[in-house]
Amino acid sequence: MQFPRLDSKAILAPMAGITNLPFRILCRRYGAAAVFTEMASADALVMKSAKSFKFARTDLREKPIGLQLFGSNAVNLAEAAQMMQHDFDFVDINMGCSVAKVIKQGAGVYLMKDPDKAAKIILKVADSIDIPLTVKIRSGFDRINAAEIARIAEDNGAAAVTVHPRTAAQGFSGKADWSIIRQVKENVSIPVIGNGDIRDPYDAERMLKETGCDYVMVGRAAIGNPFIFMQINEYLDKGTFTEQKHPDRGSDFRRYLELVKSFDMISFNDIRVKAQQFTKYIDDSCRLRKLIGQQDNVRDIKKLMNTIV
Numbered sequence: 647m648q649f650p651r652l653d654s655k656a657i658l659a660p661m662a663g664i665t666n667l668p669f670r671i672l673c674r675r676y677g678a679a680a681v682f683t684e685m686a687s688a689d690a691l692v693m694k695s696a697k698s699f700k701f702a703r704t705d706l707r708e709k710p711i712g713l714q715l716f717g718s719n720a721v722n723l724a725e726a727a728q729m730m731q732h733d734f735d736f737v738d739i740n741m742g743c744s745v746a747k748v749i750k751q752g753a754g755v756y757l758m759k760d761p762d763k764a765a766k767i768i769l770k771v772a773d774s775i776d777i778p779l780t781v782k783i784r785s786g787f788d789r790i791n792a793a794e795i796a797r798i799a800e801d802n803g804a805a806a807v808t809v810h811p812r813t814a815a816q817g818f819s820g821k822a823d824w825s826i827i828r829q830v831k832e833n834v835s836i837p838v839i840g841n842g843d844i845r846d847p848y849d850a851e852r853m854l855k856e857t858g859c860d861y862v863m864v865g866r867a868a869i870g871n872p873f874i875f876m877q878i879n880e881y882l883d884k885g886t887f888t889e890q891k892h893p894d895r896g897s898d899f900r901r902y903l904e905l906v907k908s909f910d911m912i913s914f915n916d917i918r919v920k921a922q923q924f925t926k927y928i929d930d931s932c933r934l935r936k937l938i939g940q941q942d943n944v945r946d947i948k949k950l951m952n953t954i955v
């Protein structure tokens with residue numbers, strides 16, 4: 647199954663606690679080429695855990711959308727993928743997460759330690775679904791083997807591979823080594839999605855040029871800043887891009903709130919944290935964030951967000 651040709655180049659990264667359904671819709675409105683859910687546990691989905699179904703909630707407005715699954719049990723990963731595929735455009739297996747809780751289960755980047763197991767999982771999941779399968783990897787677990795795992799992914803039915811070129815031990819520290827994305831690109835013929843340290847449209851263009859990757863994936867730079875997708879698209883298209891006016895951050899936050907309400911997904915903590923994130927880079931951001939952190943109701947947070955000039 648082939649990876650679809652996307653309309654633009656920059657994809658929203660899966661980010662637990664950040665990329666919920668309303669946020670993903672905002673990113674798509676600003677031109678993200680595709681989006682991914684936060685990682686959902688395949689084991690929990692198979693056990694019909696209500697919490698995991700929340701992560702897998704989707705809506706037509708966010709298409710193309712990938713469901714990201716984590717787990718280490720090939721049967722459960724395949725069953726979860728098969729069960730959920732109807733609402734999604736692709737399924738992604740998380741072979742990149744380096745969080746202790748995930749690694750302890752033998753999942754995430756831990757799977758890169760065992761290429762045979764990784765191969766079996768990819769084959770089983772790819773064979774169980776009628777939509778493309780993608781795999782998200784790091785440089786490696788304790789040795790760099792991204793190119794080997796990417797090749798294995800392709801040979802076992804993956805339609806695309808995303809590379810975040812840091813090892814498990816690196817976590818998010820140090821610099822992402824983009825030369826590994828290039829190595830992967832040279833080693834496979836499926837589309838390669840490059841990821842890691844894209845902070846602005848210049849970085850996006852540079853990654854595309856330096857690595858030859860087909861798409862780029864943006865994570866942290868999109869937090870509180872879905873507008874970055876429009877900027878990247880403009881820059882790749884015309885060589886210039888629009889700066890977002892600060893009050894428009896407030897408007898984006900209000901749109902986020904409307905979406906949250908429309909999906910009945912109101913969580914005060916999430917709203918407060920998102921408000922703080924949407925103030926990133928604006929003048930007076932520190933003071934505003936602190937004030938937002940002191941609020942205990944949405945109305946007052948909205949009032950503060952309306953003061954952005």
Ligand SMILES: Cc1cc2nc3c(=O)[nH]c(=O)nc-3n(C[C@H](O)[C@H](O)[C@H](O)COP(=O)(O)O)c2cc1C
Pocket residue numbers: 659660661662663664684685714740742743782810841842843844863864865866867
């Ligand atoms: C808060 C947070 C949550 C994340 N959650 C996931 C996740 O659920 N699945 C995943 O594959 N990667 C996850 N990541 C990793 C990102 O998808 C991405 O690979 C990483 O942040 C590097 O890209 P960036 O430099 O653009 O942020 C997460 C990253 C952050 C910062």
